[in-house]
Amino acid sequence: MVIECVPNVSEGRRPEIVAAMADAIRAVDGVRLLDHSSDASHNRSVFTFAGDAAGVERAVLALFERAVADVDLRAHRGEHPRMGAVDVVPFVPIEGVTMAECVALARKVGTAVADRFHVPVFLYEEASSNPARKNLEDIRRGEFEGLAAKMATDGWAPDFGPAAPHPSAGAAVIGARMPLIAYNINLDTNRLDVAKKIAAAIRHSSGGYRFVKAMGIALEQRGIVQVSMNLTNYEKTPIFRVFETVKREAERYGVAVLESEIVGLVPSAALNAAAEFYLQMTGFNADQVLENKLRTGK
């Protein structure tokens, strides 16, 4: 069983504090720290680790222990919205585990965080108990500074823990979601309006595909534009369909696709689905991938 966990922590300027957090995760048995990166202007760090349910639970608690001790949101400044020392904790099903099991884990870890650290916990995305509290942005609106007032209003009692924010660590948002793919398509033009129009056509919020977030931006040094996207469910809105739609929309303006890129990690199933689509493959299944067979072989 492999669950990925990608906690975001409100500390991106003190390398020694971030390193201690990384070490705390590395020290946990049954978990592998895959990546971590900090952004000073955001004053925020993102950790990526993976393991079984018991392992990722221990690692999240170890991370909370460090963050609650070392991060004080009353003194925290940064460009990125935040409301907790450990701000967001998503659990992501990767292999041999269902979304339902990741939701159960989010509830279990949320309870433990509330009990042990007296930090209120809001469940989000697939773990959400309430449609008004499914999107991270809705939960976090008002940020740490507005949190005490927000939690005092109707409908904003936390899922677990005290009814008011932790004085220095705020509140945490914990949940489960599909792997997120950061995917960009570069267009062979400098016309920003074209990238913006295509982004609007493709993204969910303005009528496009359900699991696409998109914006059009200029890559000024290269003199081209980009449709910059997050694909939030590659099974239901696959990469190849997004690519083909962007390409077709670009044609409408006489613009060619120059290239596309995946930023960071991508599940192999998302790439295999593209190969299956374009090669018109029939009867393919993941057990035919040699590397999968090597891991699960009889």
Next chain:
Amino acid sequence: MVIECVPNVSEGRRPEIVAAMADAIRAVDGVRLLDHSSDASHNRSVFTFAGDAAGVERAVLALFERAVADVDLRAHRGEHPRMGAVDVVPFVPIEGVTMAECVALARKVGTAVADRFHVPVFLYEEASSNPARKNLEDIRRGEFEGLAAKMATDGWAPDFGPAAPHPSAGAAVIGARMPLIAYNINLDTNRLDVAKKIAAAIRHSSGGYRFVKAMGIALEQRGIVQVSMNLTNYEKTPIFRVFETVKREAERYGVAVLESEIVGLVPSAALNAAAEFYLQMTGFNADQVLENKLRTGK
């Protein structure tokens, strides 16, 4: 380090003998038996296992021990050409290992087989010591029945072991090669001539791509035809290029591609290359595949 080994054994009719061979491989530490299948009309079985160099060496020797004891080529009949009890042993580099290391392993295992079982060994493919003895078909021509005479002629002394065949076990061909992908493209027509013409256009032997073997066959029950292929080096002749060429050649006859299929195993890199091609991906590398990262993570 992962090396795949796909030995072909001249026994496909006595299930208990084949099962004993499979058990002998399974009993070896550091090796995983991924698959085995037998064909009664060929009177032949194919085993697929993987492990590190020391593991696959032990497994090959364990397989020879069973096959030399249980298979007598003097009494062997079957449709498939063969010259040895263990007929062919290819080592295939999969991960963390070079082709040169697989060639060295072929030489080491060949020496051990000759020493321990008094079976002459011919090296083939990447391990070949002689351009006239690179192709399996050239080495095996004349089969077991013609082997003694062939080995007595100039240029047919074995690479290792005795100058004459083993009385019951013949000779073995051992070597190293790239993973082989069995890949078929089905055409939306019953015109066998079209499949045959496309096969001729695409295969190496008649002027096509260097690492493609192809033939046109009829799928009579479905009333369609198939271009049936082996891709012998997916890095140098990638799946997507073969697919696009077959599609284009079929258009020439007004025929559409119905579907394609991979039979058996495929390295993930071969599928990723198709995704990269069609999605026009830039800067992609295998470390971005989540599952790879999980195995190699820091």
